[in-house]
Structure formats: C-alpha cells, structure tokens
Amino acid sequence: MQYNHTEIEKKWQKYWEENQTFKASNSSKKPKYYVLDMFPYPSGAGLHVGHPLGYIASDIYARYKRHKGFNVLHPQGYDSFGLPAEQYAIQTGQHPAKTTEENIKTYRRQLDRVGFSFDWSREVRTSNPEYYKWTQWIFIQLFNSWYNKDSDKAEDISTLEKIFKKDGNTAVNAVCDEEIKSFSSDEWKAFSKAAQEEILLQYRLTYLSDTEVNWCPKLGTVLANDEIINGVSERGGHPVVRKKMRQWSMRISAYAQRLLDGLETIDWPQPLKDSQTNWIGKSVGAMVSFQVDVKSKDSASEVKLTYKELEALKELRANLSKAEISLWNEIKNKKGASKFRKKYTIGSFLVDYVCLAKNLIVEFSGKEDEAERAVFFNKEGFNVIRFSNEEVLQNVVKVVSEINFAIQFPKVQKTESKKNVTSIASSRAELRGEKSDKIDVFTTRPDTIFGVSFLTLAPEHELVSKITTDTQKAAVEAYISATAKRSERDRMADVKTISGAFTGAYAVHPFTGKQIPIWIGDYVLANYGTGAVMAVPCGDQRDYDFAKHFDISIPNIFEGVDISEAAHSDKDGTVIANSDFLSGLKYKKALKLAIFELEKKGAGYGKVNYRLRDAVFSRQRYWGEPFPVYYKDGMPQMIDEKHLPIVLPEVEKYLPTEDGKPPLGNATEWAWDSRAKKVVSNDKLKNKTVYPLELNTMPGWAGSSYYFNRYMDPHNENEIASKENLQYWQNIDLYIGGSEHATGHLLYARFWQKFLFDKGIVPVDEFAKKLINQGMILGTSAFVTVFNGSFIGKGNANNIPLLLCNSVLDIVRKNTTLFYDLWNKDTLTDSEIISNYKVEKAELDKVKNTYGTLLKAAKERGFESIEWTDKTVEVRLIHTDVSFVNASDELDLEAFKSWRTEFKDAEFLTLEDDSFKVSREVEKMSKSKYNVVNPDAICEEYGADSLRLFEMFLGPLEQAKPWKTSGISGVSSFLKKLWKLYFNGETFEVSDAEPTKDELKTLHKTIKKVEEDIENFSFNTSVSTFMIAVNELTALKCNKRAILEPFAILVSPYAPHIAEELWSLLGNKDSISTADFPVFEASHLVESTKTYPVSFNGKMRFTLELSLDLSKDEIEETVMANEKTIAQLSGREPKKVIIVPGKIINIVG
RNA sequence: GCUCGAGUGGCGGAAUUGGUAGACGCGCUGGAUUCAAAAUCCAGUUCUUUCGGGAGUGUGGGUUCGAUUCCCACCUCGAGUACCA
CATH class of the missing domain: 3.10.20.590 (Ubiquitin-like (UB roll))
Structure with missing residues (x-):
C-alpha cells in the first residue's frame, strides 16, 4: 500500500476532533503541564510557513509530555482586536467583527491542516464580549487599587481611604502622581465627595491624566513612538503633533522594581531579559542642585531663591486657596500667547498669575507690598490687574472676562520703561524659564562631585537664554540655531562630533563654593532627566571629550589613576581622592556619604530613576475593548461588575467624529442609565440619571495580558477562572513566541499577573516559567534581471525588454566596458580582449558567446543597435514569484510571462541553451517580495507530517533561517521509507520475532537521542536521528514489531498522522497519544x-x-x-x- | 557607540566536561530503471594532489599530546538599543 498522506491526515484529524483526543482535564492524578503559544492576530493574509514554526515546536513538546504521562494543557485562541480590521472597516464599511470572523475561519482551517493537538474547547477570542468582560473586570480591579510601598503590593483603595480618614495622607507611602498636596484627616473629611474622588484618582493603579501624546490629526488617532518615522506617521506620512489629552494610564511604574526582580526567577532568553531590564532602565544616584552664580550677572532683578525656598514655592503652587483654584481653573487652559503661569517669580516677587507674552500680571489684592510691586512691575513693562478674593468667589466669569479684555487690549506701556531696552530684554529672557536660576542635575555618580569642572545644559534648556551673558550671546545663539537645523535623527546619528558653546555664566559648587562654568552642548538631551548634567570629565568619556575639545580643566579625583588619555569610568576598586570628605573612600561608601552630605546641605537628595513610564491605556479607536466607565460631573465612575460586559456599540462610521472625538463618539446608543443599569440611547442623556460613557477603547495589549489564565477555565461566567483551576494549572510551563513582544506584551502581562497576584486572584506572580523565542523563517526571493540598455532602430517599438539569466548576468556585469567597445569598434582581436579587458583566457569563449547572444537577440528582433546609456550597463533586478522556480533555480518561462504580461514578448538571454536560472537572495517573507510560501500548498503536495518535520529540520528553533521548498523532498522521502518498513510490498506486515542486537541498538540509541533532543528543544537534530534510524533499519531489513511499535511512538510527536495510522495498523485501538514513551535501556548500547x-x-x-x-x-x-x-x-x-x-x-x- | 548572538562545503546545518570536523538533508555529478519524463534505487561530492599525501571550522597569536570547542587581539555579519548623565 502506498503512503497516502492526504487520506491519512484527513482521517486522523477527523478522529482527533470527534474523540476530543486532546481535551485537557482540569483535574487529574497525572502531573500538569501547560504549553502555550502566543495566540495570533488573525490577519486577512492568512498563515505563511513562518507562522506555524513555533506552534509545531510547542505541539511536539506537548505531545511528548503526554507520552511522558503528563496532563497537558495546550490551548489556542485569537488576539482578535486590532488595527488592520479597523482600517479595513474604514475603507470598506465592513464591520470589523465580520472580517475578523472570516479571518479566524481561514486561520482555523489552516491550523487544522497542520494537525496540532490543541484543545480547541478552550478557545478564547479577545474580541468576544464573554472574554472582554474579564478584561473590563480587571480594569475595574486596577481602578479600585493603589500601590502601598510599605507592604510593597497593590491594595484595595478602601484601605487608603481608611488611612486618609484616620491620618490624612502625610504618612502614606504610595506610588502616586507627583505634586500631591498634603492634607490632614480633618481636611480629608471636610473635602467634598468630588474633591475626595479627585484625590483618590491620583493614587489609583489606573488613572486619568493629561498625557502628552503623538497626535496625528489626519488619521485622527494617537500613535505610538514606533509608528512615527521622521516626524510623520509611518502609514501615510501625515504630520504628527505633540498634544495633551486626557487619557487613562496604567501605573506600571509601581511595579518597576518587582518586574526587574522577577526576571531572576524565570527561565527566559537572556536577550529578552536584557531588553526588559534596559526598558525599565533603573539608575541609582542623586539629584543635585547647582545655584547659578549671581555675582557673574549685572542685573539687579535677580531671583535669589534658595533650594528650600524653591521647594516651598513648589508647594505654594500645589496648595492654592479656594479662590486661587477657582480662578486658575478658568485660565489654566489658555494656550499659546495667552498662556498663564501660576505662582511665578518676577524679579524677587512672587506673582499669582502671569501671562508672559502679553505682559499681564493678575494678582489678588491685599498684599502688604502692593505699592512696591506696582512700581517694579511697571518698570519691567507689565500691566497689573487685581481682584479680591470675594470678587473671584462670587463671580469668576466676570473676572475672567476682564482678564480676557486685558489680554486683547493691552495698555500702552509707559515710555520710561521702554528706555531701558536691554534691561527689559534680559528680564524677558529670565522670564522665559519656568524655574529660577538653579540648575538641577541627575547623576549616578554623586561620589565624583568634586570632579565637576563644568555643567552642560541641553541647548533647549529653559535657563539657557536667561543665564547667557551679553558677550557670549552671539556664540550661544549661533550654536542653538545650528543645532535646531539638524534633525533629531542627524543629531543622534552623529555622536562623534563634539560641539557646544559657553554661556558665560557660572554655577556654584555646592561643597567647594567654586565657580563652575556653564556650557551648552547637544550631547545632553533635553528630554531625559533634567536636561542638564554635571560634567565630571575624569570619570565620564563624553564629558572628557568635551573638556578636551574646549580646553576645560580635567581635575583628577581618582587615586593612582592615569587620565591623560581617557576618562576612568570604572567604579570597582577605585579610590576617590582630592575630594574633601570623600577622599580615600571607595565608590560605594563615597556614594552614600555624598548623598548624605547633599541632603544635609539641602543641595540634593538620593534618587532612583526608572526609565519605565506609566503606560497610556486609551486609544481613539473603535475595534477594542470599551471601558466600563461613565462620567458623572466629569468624574469617572466604574460600572458595577455585575453589569459587565459593556458591549462595543454599533457605529455608522469607524472614523473619529468631525469634532475630533474617538469613533465611539459616532455611536447613538452609548449612554449609561444608572438607574436601569444598562446602556441606553444618547437621547436619554437629558435625564438626570443617565451619563455619557467613555469614548476611548483599550489598547491591543489589554486582552493579551491575562489570556493564559483564562484558558484554565474559559467558560466560567462568574470568575476569571475558578480558584481550583488556577491552583491546579498555576502558570505556563513552556511559552513559545516571537521576540518582538519583549517590551510590549511580555512586560504588560507580567505587570498584570503581579497585580492579580497581589489581589489574591492568581496563585503565582510570574505567568510563564520558561519562554522560548522562535526565530523567523525567511523567504528565499527569486530575481530575474532586466537589461536596461534598450534596443533601438525599429519604429516605435524601442523597448523590448531583455531578461538576463543568473549566469549571464555576472558576465555582462564584469565585461561592460568590453561589450561597449565591441559594439562600437567591432574589430577587437582575442589577444586585445585578453590583455586590455582583463578577461581570463579560459573565460574568453564564454564572454564572446554572451556578447554574441546579446547581439543576436538585438538582430533577431530587427534592431540595428543597442542603446548604451553608459559604459556601465545598468541592470534592474525584479522579483519573480518563487512558485515559478524549481529546485534547481530554473524559471518556468511560460508561467512567468503570463504572470508579468509586460514581459510577454521579452527576450530571455541564456548561454548555450541552458535553462533560464534566477538569482536568489534571502529576505523577510512578504507578499510584495513574492517569496511567500503558503502551508496549505505544502500540506497539499507533501502532507502536514512533511511540513512539520521540515520546519523542524530547517535548523535550531531560536535561529532565523531561510525557507527553501526544494529541501522538503528529503523529509518527504524519509516518511515514505518509514512507511515501507511496516510493509512487505503492498501488504502491511510486521513480524513478532525477537529483534536482533543491531536492531535493538538502533532503537535505543534513537530513544536516547530523541528524548535528549526534545528536552533540549533541539528538534532539528532529532529529525536527522529519525532519518539515520530509518536508514539503518531499512538496511537491516527490520520488520519486527518489538522495534517498529516503539519507533512509531518516537516519531509521533513530530509526524502524528503517519504514526497514528501505523499504530492502528499494528492493532492498537486507542490513539497513539495515549501510549507511553519508550524507555531507554543502556544495556543495548554496550560495545565490546x-x-x-x-x-x-x-x-x-x-x-x-x-x-x-x-x-x-x-x-x-x-x-x-x-x-x-x-x-x-x-x-x-x-x-x-x-x-x-x-x-x-x-x-x- | 553600547549590549547580546553568530562566523564550519555550492546551500540549510551537525559535532563542544577539548579527543575521528563536515552527521542528516538539499543541490550537483555519474550510473541503473524508463520510449521518455517523473518517481525510485546505487555510487560519488571540503579543497588540493605527482594519488604517497598535504591543507582545512572568519584572521592572527596563545595554552595543550591534541582546539570548531578554552584564552587574548582583530575582522565581518546579524539582532536589540540609541548620547540614560
């Protein structure tokens, strides 16, 4: 009987489905094992051969574990919310749910063909309301939680309220918003409900805040950083602007340290751990404040605020009186030239509000030094308007309209103030900065503080214009404008060129009191840290280079270290010198002491900096999870969990609304009836108990951050998963997926898992014990070469394309000059060709032959000549579909011609009637490169077992490797040979005779090797082990049941269909998946x-x-x-x- | 630049507590079968050679009886990251 893969595979796939062979039990005496693949986004393009790679590996492992006596959970589902379906909906009006459903069908059909042992009864889809009910539920849990740094875990928000009620917030050690005002328990009780809510929102693990985002007006949505290229959107190239929007954020920063610590406990690839570590970006150090030296400035109107006073000022800004808040709420949103600042220093005065661009100061009346202030402000060119507390409290609208009037019709400034133009100018410069003239820097090396010999500010630093002296002004401005001209990209790419300018100003060293020059330089980034660094040239190479370049002193503060050539950045074993109280200390001690002294002096404090930012959780999109949130008086309210899910509403259009609201703004049925507890029509918003629902949806990573837990109990309507199931399955034992999710999905999922663990919902705080990144399968593109010299001389038909095959291409390329000259002279002798054109003697015939063919091609077409654009023959490589190319790289010309009709009449140039060969190159598999191979076609021709074996045989799982369909014949004939072992000609026949020593040896060395290989995830080598075994058994003419029965089990994880068929032919009733893995016996391998x-x-x-x-x-x-x-x-x-x-x-x- | 990974035939790759380099497969060459092709089977296939042998795992050194494997320096390629103070 012939091995008929089509029949066998169909038969067993049907059997598995009907018998629910791979359905996992939630309770079993066997030990559990949980194998998971990252679930796919069902795209419209379907699967290509690269996609199943990881699934095949995990399937082999799952099947192996079943043979080894484990109760295996191996589910699959779909990450079915996402942008492509939405984009398609915008273009075609098709509901994303519909296209998603269709795509899933395609995926399922393709997956089924490969013969995976998935437990499909547990399938989840993130876009199903029954599923996203739990996504919404987790969101509510996050909202109802805060992070207690003392217990180092998330706690219920009620525990925080209790503390507030009892002690206020001063003793609370929480991860929360910055600049929270402090209050006592009495104050807390006195706050209105709304005020209390506002405060709690600053502590919740998911919170609303005004976040600066990349807004693309044309696309009507927010873009992630990686969706922007050179300042325009990746798709469409539309401009992107920074815009503040009120959005939900996730307080992942609360978990920064635990996310780092957890990495130690899990078996994940080191590069992946590295990139998470990098992403979290922990740095331990100190904030240090440097005062700008006032003596170096001539202006009398300097701000002389100390660090403490500035801290006090910060507090003042945060703690506004009732009237102050009320007025501030009215004017804070003014933009551009009308922008106001609160509690701002003008000279040595602190004004309540100031609009700098309009020279307008707004103050509350009744200040003691009012007269003095008025004189100074007038002198500086400001208009001042004053209101009393009462005026503001009684009618804030009237006050605002007066302010608006003052903005629109500024009073003419007094002439006297215009006289002193420079004074005003320098004063204006001073006002551009929000901070006073104190420079904060973050440093990881406070121990080297005595090595500071200059400060460097980013050119964009707000203090630059303020502190620059007149003599340096020209230089600084020239530098800034030169920097501004360079794009961000240029600036980052060019790290070597050292550039900068001296501001002329000096800062004061907090310990020595010495003057330190302040420079600007573009090696300091405005958007990291404070945009300023304390430069320690002896300890930091960049500072060192800068100092060398500008001839700034490089004090050496390291004992016995030579810094004449380069900076010394080692910490270990280095002893600090020339550093007052730090001298003689080693790094660690010096670091601690430096921070201690800084804090004592009020010049700084120890600080741990994380690069990890809170994650924005709102998307202005349609096809995502809706929030279980409605707004009452502008405050977000959670919908009670018993009313979940809140189902995504229908909309007419999937685009943002005309007034810029997210797509859900188009929904007509999108309001929350708080009495009836359901979503109702927007018409009812007039009712007092009906409120608007949140219009944003959740991001793609929401649904994928916990799905692995849901698989444990996917149909549970009352819980995310039952306690028993969670307890039984614990977490993933083996997780396989791509490395591109390193800092996205895999970080967020760890965050949610830790949160759910804190809340006692899940039993473990890392969701995956072991993770493997499968490598990408690359395509082997095929190219034909189009000769660009055109044939001329016959009417209009000038552009008959000439296609060059691979072997001709090289000759044409190498000998362009010769060909050009041959064409024009036509009288070159062989010896001339050899001596003048560097043609190898052996190559001569080939070269001449090629030229002849080229010429013939032209003549045959009736052309007189070829137009040479240049002595350099230009050729153009074009992709051809890989399906037209056979194993020997020969192109099917007819197929190619009918595919690309523009080459219908083309000449195909080969040598000596060779077949036309293409050139090949390894590239990423992609439709546009015509190198995509569809697994369906492979299953059709060779069978799923061949596909599975071949994908594993390509190379190590983690490695990127090119796909070449021609190689599949190897595994395909292996399967045929395997099949033949069990047959005598046409009939199935195995013998019950005792196996020979050699046969046993082959079997047992195979058992040993395959077992080792699977445990080490070295699937490629076990395929060759199978081949060796089959070759040996064939040579031994082995047909013994005692060998062939266990051998079928060995093969079954890899090639399950053929194994099942042989297993049943051997007379077994149950599926081979229930069989025990053969036991290796060393005695069979003993040699004499x-x-x-x-x-x-x-x-x-x-x-x-x-x-x-x-x-x-x-x-x-x-x-x-x-x-x-x-x-x-x-x-x-x-x-x-x-x-x-x-x-x-x-x-x- | 930094971090990590990798360099082995025409190609994918195998082999590391240091012990026969190139397993297995593709491709190629020759042969058998066939009217022919496909399929199948057999033999060969790192390079070089005066057929004795010689050289050989990116390059150059080192350790060793012995190095693809360990150490040092360098080169190339790939991935990630982007001046993180």
Missing part, C-alpha cells in the same frame, strides 16, 4: 570493541578496531606493532604515546 582513531601529533591518520577490555599498555603494544603506525613513524622514535581508553590514541614524535 571500539574503533580507535589513531592520531600522530594530533592529526588523525587511520582507525584501528580494538577490544575495550584492553589495558592502556596492551593498547600501546598493539598500536606500536601495527604496520600503519610503523609506516607513519618511518623510523622515528615516538616521544610520547597518549592513550585515552575508549576515546583516542595519539602518538607524539
């Missing part, structure tokens, strides 16, 4: 002799079969007596003979 390699000076010369019973001396004796040895030595006396029994013999001499 060894074929020793005999080496001379380490080079193997011949082999010698010797008994393993021989002693070292006996071996030596035998070897030395051997005639080959004597021949090798040719009379020399060996210096030494090395004998490792059972391994090698090496003769030195």
